[in-house]
Amino acid sequence: MSRKPIIAGNWKMNLLQEDAKSLFMGIATFAENFSKDQLPEIVIAPTFLSIPAVESMRCDKCRPLIATASQNCHWENSGAYTGEVSVEMIKDAGCSYVIIGHSERRQYFSETDEMINKKAKAILAGGLIPIICCGETLEQRESGVTDEHIASQIRAALKGLSEDEIAKSAIAYEPIWAIGTGKSCDATEANRVIAMIRNVVKEVSSSKAADSIRILYGGSVKPSTIEEQMSKSDIDGALIGGASLKADSFNEIIEKTMKVAV
Numbered sequence: 492m493s494r495k496p497i498i499a500g501n502w503k504m505n506l507l508q509e510d511a512k513s514l515f516m517g518i519a520t521f522a523e524n525f526s527k528d529q530l531p532e533i534v535i536a537p538t539f540l541s542i543p544a545v546e547s548m549r550c551d552k553c554r555p556l557i558a559t560a561s562q563n564c565h566w567e568n569s570g571a572y573t574g575e576v577s578v579e580m581i582k583d584a585g586c587s588y589v590i591i592g593h594s595e596r597r598q599y600f601s602e603t604d605e606m607i608n609k610k611a612k613a614i615l616a617g618g619l620i621p622i623i624c625c626g627e628t629l630e631q632r633e634s635g636v637t638d639e640h641i642a643s644q645i646r647a648a649l650k651g652l653s654e655d656e657i658a659k660s661a662i663a664y665e666p667i668w669a670i671g672t673g674k675s676c677d678a679t680e681a682n683r684v685i686a687m688i689r690n691v692v693k694e695v696s697s698s699k700a701a702d703s704i705r706i707l708y709g710g711s712v713k714p715s716t717i718e719e720q721m722s723k724s725d726i727d728g729a730l731i732g733g734a735s736l737k738a739d740s741f742n743e744i745i746e747k748t749m750k751v752a753v
């Protein structure tokens with residue numbers, strides 16, 4: 492089954508509003524040379540504050556070509572949760588995706604599997620698409636528990652979701668030792684882990700859900716690595732940090748993806 496690839500840029504805690512607008516325009520100007528069918532699904536994830544700035548730059552031509560994601564959300568709609576932002580607010584700002592469970596949030600903000608599951612449910616109930624991150628530490632990889640760790644993260648994240656909800660979701664496999672280190676996971680190994688994740692999806696849901704869900708790779712993806720990654724059978728796209736912060740490198744990743752996989 493052919494799955495439309497997703498190329499997603501995670502801008503993390505970078506870029507003031509004017510810089511975010513310029514980066515968006517650099518990507519939009521490139522994307523506008525193509526039709527929606529020629530492009531992968533392009534997703535950008537600015538900070539909460541830069542989402543409205545980026546949305547204010549949209550024109551009718553680029554609107555369908557680039558989707559916006561937030562990098563986090565709360566699972567409640569509103570209420571006394573100081574500092575948090577709800578799915579309804581994220582949708583209202585123009586987003587269609589939400590990244591959840593990024594290793595930086597798990598590590599620095601104590602995000603648990605249970606919280607990620609609540610967020611996934613809220614995102615889907617709100618009509619948005621979760622990009623659910625998972626991945627192992629170097630220590631876990633070296634002690635041989637990568638597969639069981641990731642399988643347990645995925646089972647917990649998808650708990651209680653319907654087949655349709657799982658089918659429309661996305662997962663990003665991001666080995667923690669490959670994030671921001673310049674050291675990408677070998678593409679064959681990334682593909683193996685992603686195929687394993689697809690099997691877990693089949694086991695907790697169905698073949699239909701496993702065939703439909705997009706599973707991305709993330710971890711030091713660069714223009715020089717994307718072709719090999721995208722040529723693998725189970726890798727449906729990339730979640731990109733560092734190389735998404737410059738229009739040139741992000742656009743080159745999009746262009747190379749189009750050659751190999753769209």
Ligand code: PEP
Nearest residue numbers: 670671709710711732733
């Ligand atoms: C990320 O933060 O999701 C990521 C993959 O970062 P980088 O591409 O910089 O490794």
